[in-house]
Amino acid sequence: MSGCDHRHLLVVGGQRCGTTYLSRALDAHPDATMARPSPPEPKVFCDAGLSARGVHWYHRTWFAHAGGEQLLGDKSTSYLEDPEAPSRAAEMLGTPDVVVLLRDPVRRAVSHWRFSTANGLETRPLEESLLADLREDQPWDPERSSVSPFAYLRRGRYAEQLRPWLTAFPGTTHVLFLEELLADPLVLRTLVADLGLDPGRTPVPADDAVNASPGEVPALDAALGKTLEGYFEESNAELAQRLGRLLPW
Template sequence: MDGRVETKGRLPDFIIGGAPKCGTTSVHFLLGSSPEIGIPDDEVHFFDADDPIAHPDFLHAGRGGLDWYDPDTPEGLDWYRGRFAALADRPLVGEDSTLYLHSPVAPERIARVLPDAKLIFMLRDPVRRACSQYWHMVTRGRAVCGLETALSRHPNLILCSTYLAPLRRYLDLFGPERVRVCLFEDFLADRQGVMDGLCAFLGAAPLRVGHEDGWHNRTFYPSNPRLQLLLNRISRRIAARQYRNHFDADRTPRAALRARMHRRWFRHAHPVLLTATRAPPVAEETASYLRRHLSDRNRGLSDLLGRDLSQVWPGFEG
């Protein structure tokens, strides 16, 4: 994508770009409840579709070599526009793709296709965010090891808690007037205030947020973590195919069968142990490592946001 891309059809006015496990799903559905705003139900993952680190499920070995989705094509842009076709009557349209914040290629691609878009990013205590993502992977059947092993086996746990450099890239490219950063902790404390600010940022009328509207995508945890990890050795093979046909390229009966298998397994068999409402505790030595390492990775973030984050995130020094 060289230079700005000319497109026809409705495209987003804003993007909720991350980070994962920071309340983006709740913000997505609250904004989407406005009669002025339309957002596709599922995450779109267009501008980083060819990123093997963020989306390994989107790439697989084919008979002729690597089978991957190229967003830098007319067909790719047509697919992207099609995601918003049913929302064309809304004054504002947006999308939610929580890995855009950490994609090295997404900012420039977004700027070329959506030069006037606004960006929303949700941040959270980086230690708690990393642990929450780990348990999300466990509950989705994608992790088969403990947290300590997962930190080296799944680098996104650390990368997605590294906010400073990615935010600077977006701020430099889009300018502070088109980038809104919110803290998950503020959202928990004052959902109405955060949503009022986001609506004003987007140019939409304020939303009335009820007490029951504040939480989406709630996680249930394994009652027996060791047994769950053993079960995940089966689940991960099924989970790895969940997004293989994200771009609707494969319309064969085999693809339909994979989709049915995934739905049935994760609706009936996989959740049998997911009954606990709280995550198991993190070992203090592990938490200490994460606080130190993620503070160093984000050193300067308080200055960038103009707020002492150590007052919000216990143990943070950045």
């Protein structure tokens, strides 16, 4: 596969923001295909050694299944919080399209806790876990996960995570919100068109939840909810200013 035969797409995060749902929807478009196998996510641009192997290795390893599709997509949520990932991606891929999918950071934190709990990484109750992260970084085992499973709040400070991506790819970074993606089919169709694909061939995503954690969503104490909203206030304000629009939460 020649490196010039295809265009590239990176779905970089955020974690627990619906990127698996979006990735499957894009993979269903006849002119796009996502990296396989998934899982695991490629995470190529989080590793200097892997990204140095070059685009032909990248294609052989993750896109051996690709045929005549125009767009090759890599969904790796660890990319968003790695400030070196944009420069590594630029060195290998030139100017890929970059999609960032975000959601209410408080809801994201609860979803993250449910995921860590369901996967045996977290044993503390919800509020204890969130307050611990509010106080300081929590120790974690990199042998069990590629990023901290306990960064419930820090991972929701989207503005600072976006800075390197917007700097590296100011004209090809697309920021979407899960709340709007799920509510309005036009959001996906518009993204497909912005990626240079035929929006008339946009698939209809399945209604069922993708990669959802089991059980009921726990209620968050109202006082803690207010504390968390205050924690995210500055980051949310910067995000809204950078995007030039109101946030949907």
